[in-house]
Amino acid sequence: MDAVGTELPMATVTIKDDVIVAVEAVDTPGGVTARGGASPPDRDATLDGRDATRPELGATVREIDATGHLLMPGLVNGHFHSSANHLKGSLDSLPLEIFMLFETPADGVRDDPRAAYVSTLLGAVEMLKSGVTSVLDDAFFVPAPTPSAIDAIMQAYADSGMRATVALDQPNVPEIAKLPFLEQSLPPDLLERARAPAAMDAAGLLECYRHLIERWHGAADGRLRAAVSCSAPQRVTVDYFHALDALSRSDNLPFFVHILETKLQRVLGEEKFAGSLVRYVDGLGLLSERMNVIHAVWVDEHDMDLLAASGAVVAHNPISNLRLGSGVMPFRALKDRGIPICLGSDEAITDDSINMWNVAKLAGLVHNLNGGDYARWPKAAEILQCLIEGGARALRLPKPIGQVAVGHQADLILLDLDTLPFTPLNDLKRQLVYCEQGGSVRMTFVAGRVVYENGTVIGVDEKALRAEAREVAARRAAADASEANGAARWLPYYRDMYMQAANRQFGMQRWLGNS
Numbered sequence: 001m002d003a004v005g006t007e008l009p010m011a012t013v014t015i016k017d018d019v020i021v022a023v024e025a026v027d028t029p030g031g032v033t034a035r036g037g038a039s040p041p042d043r044d045a046t047l048d049g050r051d052a053t054r055p056e057l058g059a060t061v062r063e064i065d066a067t068g069h070l071l072m073p074g075l076v077n078g079h080f081h082s083s084a085n086h087l088k089g090s091l092d093s094l095p096l097e098i099f100m101l102f103e104t105p106a107d108g109v110r111d112d113p114r115a116a117y118v119s120t121l122l123g124a125v126e127m128l129k130s131g132v133t134s135v136l137d138d139a140f141f142v143p144a145p146t147p148s149a150i151d152a153i154m155q156a157y158a159d160s161g162m163r164a165t166v167a168l169d170q171p172n173v174p175e176i177a178k179l180p181f182l183e184q185s186l187p188p189d190l191l192e193r194a195r196a197p198a199a200m201d202a203a204g205l206l207e208c209y210r211h212l213i214e215r216w217h218g219a220a221d222g223r224l225r226a227a228v229s230c231s232a233p234q235r236v237t238v239d240y241f242h243a244l245d246a247l248s249r250s251d252n253l254p255f256f257v258h259i260l261e262t263k264l265q266r267v268l269g270e271e272k273f274a275g276s277l278v279r280y281v282d283g284l285g286l287l288s289e290r291m292n293v294i295h296a297v298w299v300d301e302h303d304m305d306l307l308a309a310s311g312a313v314v315a316h317n318p319i320s321n322l323r324l325g326s327g328v329m330p331f332r333a334l335k336d337r338g339i340p341i342c343l344g345s346d347e348a349i350t351d352d353s354i355n356m357w358n359v360a361k362l363a364g365l366v367h368n369l370n371g372g373d374y375a376r377w378p379k380a381a382e383i384l385q386c387l388i389e390g391g392a393r394a395l396r397l398p399k400p401i402g403q404v405a406v407g408h409q410a411d412l413i414l415l416d417l418d419t420l421p422f423t424p425l426n427d428l429k430r431q432l433v434y435c436e437q438g439g440s441v442r443m444t445f446v447a448g449r450v451v452y453e454n455g456t457v458i459g460v461d462e463k464a465l466r467a468e469a470r471e472v473a474a475r476r477a478a479a480d481a482s483e484a485n486g487a488a489r490w491l492p493y494y495r496d497m498y499m500q501a502a503n504r505q506f507g508m509q510r511w512l513g514n515s
């Protein structure tokens with residue numbers, strides 16, 4: 001997994017501080033040496049590792065004999081909302097617009113920074129244990145972000161050892177502006193509430209960004225970084241959208257934007273936004289290579305041409321898209337245009353396991369249903385490229401990750417190959433995509449530090465964390481239940497809106513079958 005896809009049967013990889021400084025092939029008994037001829041590694045050490053003072057190197061060195069293991073780059077979760085980490089399994093599958101009605105009241109970080117900390121750490125632990133070393137987190141806050149809630153999330157990532165790039169996913173327009181048809185259908189009292197201003201205006205949100213960037217961008221030895229997010233084009237004012245773009249440009253930050261996740265959003269574009277939300281963003285001059293375009297399911301050919309010309313990365317979340325019945329992203333049509341794709345789990349209530357191996361497997365399978373020409377089906381190697389290289393591109397880090405290669409940051413994982421997913425070993429890449437589910441991960445390194453080994457995320461008392469997560473959930477349950485009842489009042493109008501959009505015919509189909 002270097003620039004040319006080299007696979008070495010055995011190698012010595014040297015990490016100094018946070019960077020890989022040497023990758024030397026080692027002769028294997030009866031094996032192939034793909035590169036060079038270095039000495040065999042010291043076999044005294046085991047995967048348990050040991051520290052040794054090596055005067056000739058002038059430093060304390062830990063040697064790990066990883067014989068029988070695969071060393072590969074860590075996985076990148078290219079789209080995530082930590083704010084829902086505690087909600088796994090909370091809802092049956094529902095379309096996005098109905099789902100959001102019931103999800104919002106249950107949001108757990110309302111004025112409770114400790115709950116946000118616990119919830120964020122819970123997700124980070126789950127990811128690190130399965131070999132995810134980086135996450136792009138589009139964190140949302142109900143009703144609005146506060147410095148203490150932002151600090152809680154960032155501190156959790158700092159303590160976890162994970163690499164995280166975090167944005168504030170927050171609308172600044174009334175609910176009514178984000179959806180079609182409701183203006184005509186809602187009764188007067190609900191209409192008035194739907195027209196109420198957003199909880200925080202652009203100035204307040206930009207103040208929160210200032211806090212995020214000044215306090216946390218580059219913190220924890222560069223592991224933590226800021227991104228910007230408009231949530232979605234229909235959820236923000238044009239002025240705020242431009243202000244976020246300026247912020248993104250000045251610090252070269254990734255810019256998260258959900259675009260055309262659902263058919264209803266396609267219809268919304270036709271009704272209110274230049275015929276298509278992609279064309280709307282392009283018309284504002286805001287499509288750029290800094291953009292992380294999330295979902296891109298209901299894009300048409302022209303939309304995809306615009307995305308390709310912009311250099312934006314598309315974040316593909318196939319399990320979320322299936323969980324919410326959103327549709328199937330046109331993977332091959334995007335790839336044909338050279339659009340970089342990363343993979344994401346989306347939030348833990350739309351892909352409840354936060355497991356990027358499962359995301360990769362579905363990404364590797366679901367597009368086989370998009371047409372009869374099997375030459376266009378995804379290959380395992382392409383999916384791994386999305387998972388690692390696509391994710392690295394989306395992160396826009398100053399130092400590269402995503403390869404076991406000199407000069408790359410040591411965000412690496414060790415997988416035990418003496419496990420059922422790899423027995424017998426027929427094809428490494430296919431078995432990574434179609435067999436592995438995270439259970440073979442034995443060690444996780446982020447920026448050269450061991451952050452997970454022997455079943456433990458270093459510095460985290462997981463048992464205590466799980467206990468506290470249960471306590472937080474219990475104290476929130478009563479309040480959430482009463483608010484969920486409130487959501488039921490809106491349901492008939494949202495259902496009508498959804499069905500009206502679902503029944504609209506246009507020359508595009510991203511759903512499968514008829515029943």
Ligand SMILES: [Zn+2]
Pocket residue numbers: 079080081138258294346347
């Ligand atoms: Zn999302």
